[in-house]
Structures are given as structure tokens and as C-alpha cells.
Amino acid sequence: MPSGSFFGKMETAGDEMKSNEEAIADIIKDVFSYIKYLFLSKEEKCAANLGLVNEKYWFQELMNNKPRLKDLLEKDMQFKEYFSSRKNVRKLLRDKDERAMFKKWIENK
Known part of the structure; x- marks a missing residue:
């Protein structure tokens, strides 16, 4: 050959x-x-999207600093609506300003 x-x-x-x-x-x-x-149902979408956000360091730090946040995320309908939207979660994952707005939103709750 x-x-x-x-x-x-x-x-x-x-x-x-x-x-x-x-x-x-x-x-x-x-x-x-x-x-x-x-x-998927809204609850399943919310859980899947929350799983994506949970992987991020800044969100883990936020959860450690605010232990009541987990209960708030599970019970608050506005958060469920927010996390059931793929568009919102993708923006939250990549946009610094969106993260800052999200953190302020949590502070106000």
C-alpha cells in the first residue's frame, strides 16, 4: 500500500x-x-431551570448567605413564574445586570 x-x-x-x-x-x-x-409542566420546568442556576457559584453564595431563600423559591409564585421561563433563566445565567436585578428582587422579598 x-x-x-x-x-x-x-x-x-x-x-x-x-x-x-x-x-x-x-x-x-x-x-x-x-x-x-x-x-414539561411548569413545576418541572422550574425545577430544571433552578438546577441550571444552582450550578453557578454566585447563586450558591447567595443561598449560603440567605438560608430562607430556598423556602422562598419553593413557595413564592413570582419566583416560580420567573424560573419556569427559559428566556429569563438564560438571561440570568449570562447577564451581569440581570443577576444584580435578581439579587435586588430577593432583597425586597
Whole structure:
């Protein structure tokens, strides 16, 4: 079997195809996850979104500083509405100003 640069490129192309196949599989998995999310109840959406926020350091610190916050999040309807919205949670996770507003909102409760 000849060993030239052409065959090396073929192996690289095969690796790229594998990466593309993995990427497509990941996209399909994400689409099905999103569809599954769409059919969750408000309580389940709230729990899933709260789980995303719970992973963040700033939220863990907030929970440690305000132990009553967990009860407030579970019982307050405004917080449930806020956390059942994917748009609100995504904005909270990436926007510094939104986090500051959220912290002020908690202070006022």
C-alpha cells in the first residue's frame, strides 16, 4: 500500500467525517432534549431551570448567605413564574445586570 500524502489526507477526511457525525448526533440529541423540555409542566420546568442556576457559584453564595431563600423559591409564585421561563433563566445565567436585578428582587422579598 503506497504511503503518500494523499492517503494521509483520506485518513484525516475520515476523522473529520466522524467529527461531523458526532456533531450531528449531538444536534439531534439537543433537539430531542428541547422537545422534551417543551412538554414539561411548569413545576418541572422550574425545577430544571433552578438546577441550571444552582450550578453557578454566585447563586450558591447567595443561598449560603440567605438560608430562607430556598423556602422562598419553593413557595413564592413570582419566583416560580420567573424560573419556569427559559428566556429569563438564560438571561440570568449570562447577564451581569440581570443577576444584580435578581439579587435586588430577593432583597425586597
